[in-house]
Amino acid sequence: MSREELIRSFGPNVAGAVTAPIDVSLLTTLEGWNREASRRLAAPDLADCAPKGTQVGLLDPRLMYHGDMLPVITPALRRGLLDARRLLRKSLFSTLGRSTDLVLDGDRGTGKSTMLIQIGRGFQALIEQYFGPDPNRIPVVFITVPPERESNLHWSLPFAEFLALNHTLNPQDRTRRTVDMTEPVAHVMKQAGTRLVLVDGINRIQDNEIRAAFDYFEALQDRTNVTFIYCGTGAREIVHEARYDKRRKNLPDVVKGKTYFSDLPVLWAGVIPYGDDWHSVVQAFEEDLRLYDHKSGTLVKLSRYLHQRTGGYIASLNDLICQAAQEAIETATASAPEAITKQLLDDIRIGRGDSR
Known part of the structure; x- marks a missing residue:
């Protein structure tokens, strides 16, 4: 997968190029998801921005853009997208039994949610490529x-919210109690040809809630023939427990940490070791900067320093570079160029043991 394939608009229903960061909360609605799936990610053109030296506010396009920047192809993202595409393409034409689900696991800050969103974008494009827009x-x-996760009612609500199905007894008063929406959810998903369900934050399910949650997912899967992707730190153990009725804390040490500890494919998002892959990631960040005075190659020369600061975590690297870029834009003067320097990076605080 090339960088252009990652950030391009998926499918024929093209939304305009968008530079603002993703509002993840909007992805849990059909309208918000479709907007995300069809847009083309783009960096702002300096020629269209406020001239150098102009004082900018919080809604300045460049300041907003450097709040998150563009997704970068990490080794885990490249491999995860490839594995997911292969399995999901096969599942499109499988008719017997349940579809094979996927597990997306990894430490915090390794890009799991980004991978989950990109898998969904790519699959939606695959559907439109095969069957045309509808x-x-x-x-x-x-x-x-x-x-809240105590009953089928609670689990049905996020599905109903995504599908824009009213789930209150009194539509004029949303504070009134809701109703179990499993039946209408299953009906709409089946009629609309839903084939993929992305579940983010699976790590929030407590031990005593696992069995009920996955009973619900499996019942919905039996009705709709969808593939589930479960995403979250520790997702592999959570899904394994759900399938084999073992509590996470009682799992034997001999199987913890083994790559074969799952009968489902596991996509791993991990830290990036220092080396060629890390250099490529840093270079991609540098190419996406939109600063008037930044000299190309500055960040690449600081690759080792950046790895020491971030531990190879993509989220920490994103925090460090984005904050530095925004600070450079806001504080640029005739004597202080609009550029990222080591001195500026030294002054930015991030996590991962960065105690300065």
């Missing part, structure tokens, strides 16, 4: 684990 089709459903 406004009545809903190939992908994106949900996050709800705050």
Whole structure:
């Protein structure tokens, strides 16, 4: 997968190029998800921005853009997208038994949610490529684990919210109690040809909630023939426990940490070791900067320093570079060029043991 394939608009229903960061909360609605799936990610053109030296506010396009920047192809993302595409393409034409689910696991800050979103974007494009655009089709459903998880009613609500199904007894008073929406959810998903459900934040499910949660997922899967992707830190153990009825804390040490400790494919998002892959990631960040005075190659020369600061975590690297870029834009003067320097990076605080 090339960088252009990662950031391009997926499918024929092209939304305009968008530079603002993703509002993840909007992805849990059909309208928000479709907007994300069809947009083209783009960095702002300096020629269209406020001239050098202009004082900018919080809504300045460059300041907003450097709040998150563009997704970067890490080794884990490249491999995860490839594995997911292969399995999901096969599942499109499978008719017997349940579809094979996927597990997306890894430490915090390794890019799991980014990978999950990109898998969904790519699959939606695959559906439109095979079958053509259809406004009545809903190939992908994106949900996050709800705050209440005691019953089927609670689990049905994020699905109903995504599908814009009213789930209150009194539509004029949303504070009134809700109803179990499993039946209408399953009906709409089946009629709309839903084939993929993305579940983010699976790590929020407590030990005593695992069995009920996955009973619900499996029952919905039996009705709709969808593939689930479960995403979150520790997702592999959570899914394994759900499938084999073992509590996470009682799992034998001999199987903990083994790569074969799952009968489902596991996509791993991990830290990036120092080397060629790390250099490529740093170079991609540098190419995406939109600063008037930044000299190309500055960040690449600081690759080892950046790895020491971040430990190879993509989220920490993103925090460090984005904050430095925004600070450079806000504080640039005639004597202080609009550029990222080691001195500026030294002054930015991030996590991962960075105690300065």
